[in-house]
Amino acid sequence: MAASVAVALLVAFLLPLIIYWLKTRTTTTKKPLPANLPPGSLGLPVIGHSLGLLRAMRSNTGERWLQSRVDRYGPISKLSLFGAPTVFVTGPAANKLVFGSDALAPKQPRCLPLILGRRNILELAGDDYRRVRGAMMQFLRPDVLRRYVGAMDAEVTRHLDAEWSGRRSVTVLPLMKRLTFDIIATLLFGLDRGGDVRARLAMAFADMLEGMWSVPLDLPFTAFRRSLRASATARRVLETTLAEKKARLERGESSPADDLLSCLAGIRAEGGGVEQVLTDEEILDNAMVVLVAGHDTSSVLMTFMIRHLAGDLATLAAMVQGKKASNVEVSNFPWWPCPCLTTPFISSLVTCTEHEEIAKNKAEGEALTWEDLNSMRFTWRVAQETLRMIPPIFGSFRRALEDIEFDGYCIPKGWQVFWASSVTHMDPGIFKDPEKFDPSRFEAPAPPYSFVAFGSGQRLCAGIEFARVETLVTMHHLVRRFRWKLCCKENTFVRDPMPSPLHGLPIELEHIGVASSLGKSSC
Numbered sequence: 001m002a003a004s005v006a007v008a009l010l011v012a013f014l015l016p017l018i019i020y021w022l023k024t025r026t027t028t029t030k031k032p033l034p035a036n037l038p039p040g041s042l043g044l045p046v047i048g049h050s051l052g053l054l055r056a057m058r059s060n061t062g063e064r065w066l067q068s069r070v071d072r073y074g075p076i077s078k079l080s081l082f083g084a085p086t087v088f089v090t091g092p093a094a095n096k097l098v099f100g101s102d103a104l105a106p107k108q109p110r111c112l113p114l115i116l117g118r119r120n121i122l123e124l125a126g127d128d129y130r131r132v133r134g135a136m137m138q139f140l141r142p143d144v145l146r147r148y149v150g151a152m153d154a155e156v157t158r159h160l161d162a163e164w165s166g167r168r169s170v171t172v173l174p175l176m177k178r179l180t181f182d183i184i185a186t187l188l189f190g191l192d193r194g195g196d197v198r199a200r201l202a203m204a205f206a207d208m209l210e211g212m213w214s215v216p217l218d219l220p221f222t223a224f225r226r227s228l229r230a231s232a233t234a235r236r237v238l239e240t241t242l243a244e245k246k247a248r249l250e251r252g253e254s255s256p257a258d259d260l261l262s263c264l265a266g267i268r269a270e271g272g273g274v275e276q277v278l279t280d281e282e283i284l285d286n287a288m289v290v291l292v293a294g295h296d297t298s299s300v301l302m303t304f305m306i307r308h309l310a311g312d313l314a315t316l317a318a319m320v321q322g323k324k325a326s327n328v329e330v331s332n333f334p335w336w337p338c339p340c341l342t343t344p345f346i347s348s349l350v351t352c353t354e355h356e357e358i359a360k361n362k363a364e365g366e367a368l369t370w371e372d373l374n375s376m377r378f379t380w381r382v383a384q385e386t387l388r389m390i391p392p393i394f395g396s397f398r399r400a401l402e403d404i405e406f407d408g409y410c411i412p413k414g415w416q417v418f419w420a421s422s423v424t425h426m427d428p429g430i431f432k433d434p435e436k437f438d439p440s441r442f443e444a445p446a447p448p449y450s451f452v453a454f455g456s457g458q459r460l461c462a463g464i465e466f467a468r469v470e471t472l473v474t475m476h477h478l479v480r481r482f483r484w485k486l487c488c489k490e491n492t493f494v495r496d497p498m499p500s501p502l503h504g505l506p507i508e509l510e511h512i513g514v515a516s517s518l519g520k521s522s523c
């Protein structure tokens with residue numbers, strides 16, 4: 001019995017891949033393949049190189065796996081991933097092609113449009129894409145977001161009071177995920193804190209994420225089926241919310257400036273038309289995108305900043321003493337808590353100079369402003385350097401709409417193109433001593449198409465400014481209220497596909513109080 005169930009599952013798992021492979025094989029064998037295909041092999045039918053890449057990502061050697069391809073074949077090579085013939089490209093010239101060429105269209109895993117909806121921005125091209133992107137940017141662009149810094153500050157402060165204050169230890173990743181969910185729920189969806197609607201969305205969203213990157217098999221008991229169901233629930237919650245927002249807008253009881261949903265519902269065609277520029281389906285699908293795109297990415301960035309700052313005495317020293325790390329005397333740090341501790345609670349002081357400067361001019365409890373954020377230059381460089389070394393988004397896919405010539409090779413029409421940031425980010429020809437954490441390398445802008453943690457070109461991350469605001473506000477309050485050290489001796493992480501530190505990064509906290517010991521420190 002067990003054996004027959006296993007066989008059935010195996011068939012169910014392999015069948016779609018085999019059908020897909022046969023279909024792609026038929027299309028790609030319709031016309032003879034060009035002679036100048038990139039080097040490399042397509043590997044075994046169906047399986048190709050997928051298992052190798054997935055295994056490498058789970059054991060945190062994905063970057064090495066890609067680098068070994070580049071060492072062997074150069075910046076362009078062919079392989080087979082997830083049942084499709086693929087060209088892997090890397091380096092600034094390739095990034096320029098990926099992010100700038102109209103001959104490449106976005107290509108998402110099959111599961112994404114099923115979960116997020118078929119009108120989500122990642123599926124759109126041409127005029128539809130520009131219309132939806134334009135509408136989203138009406139809320140997400142910097143001159144609009146500057147009005148929401150106070151609200152972001154309130155959300156972060158409330159989170160730290162509720163989840164961090166009074167604790168001796170916390171686990172960072174789940175807390176950062178809760179924080180980014182709350183920020184999106186409040187600022188982008190305008191949902192009441194503590195309300196039933198928000199709680200239902202949170203529950204459905206958590207279930208949806210569970211199976212989001214699983215094999216897209218819509219069968220009973222699969223993670224993907226559960227994810228689909230949860231996505232339908234999340235969508236119903238958002239649908240009801242949207243209907244209420246539209247009714248309030250019509251009655252003049254709210255403004256399109258209130259939140260992203262109201263903004264998208266309130267945009268009308270130029271020339272005074274009454275039609276919404278986005279359909280309700282487009283608003284809902286893209287609300288789902290924002291929820292997914294804005295949740296894991298920013299929470300991962302902040303988690304890895306906290307992880308790095310827990311042990312970076314060199315960055316601290318450069319900030320606090322203005323000396324090279326090698327010249328630093330540990331005894332010069334009056335806040336070193338105890339000689340028995342191997343890792344000092346140094347983290348909160350790393351960026352204290354600019355944070356203390358800001359706090360100095362504020363009354364107790366006064367919220368941060370846009371101008372304050374713009375003066376947190378070093379903190380943003382620490383974020384950029386964290387993103388360079390551990391980009392939350394490993395890479396993604398495009399589809400060739402026509403035969404493309406690149407670097408003397410042909411990328412055939414219909415093939416998928418896989419770009420990944422890690423090889424470019426760790427190229428010593430672009431970033432000197434790439435293994436070294438050095439925020440100062442971002443004092444000048446990175447060369448074009450070299451730092452691609454947020455993508456680039458017309459599809460540059462739509463939430464980049466939103467991510468900057470939430471990261472800077474959160475780091476400001478963290479470094480002024482706490483010191484921390486890592487609980488786990490082993491400090492590794494895996495990708496699944498987002499980077500996730502061991503056990504979610506438990507840390508031990510020391511409370512230093514707002515504007516208390518930091519104010520007295522050597523900064």
Ligand code: HEM
Nearest residue numbers: 293294297298301393396453454455459461462463466467
């Ligand atoms: C540290 C945080 C973030 C990182 C590292 C990040 C990274 C990225 C990357 C690499 C892409 C491009 C993918 C591609 O070209 O294949 C992207 C696109 C996108 N991101 Fe982000 N993201 C972050 C935060 C956010 C936030 C907070 C939001 C929403 C509020 C958001 C919304 C989007 C959207 C809507 C797109 C699609 C843009 C388009 O296709 O025009 N992201 N992001």
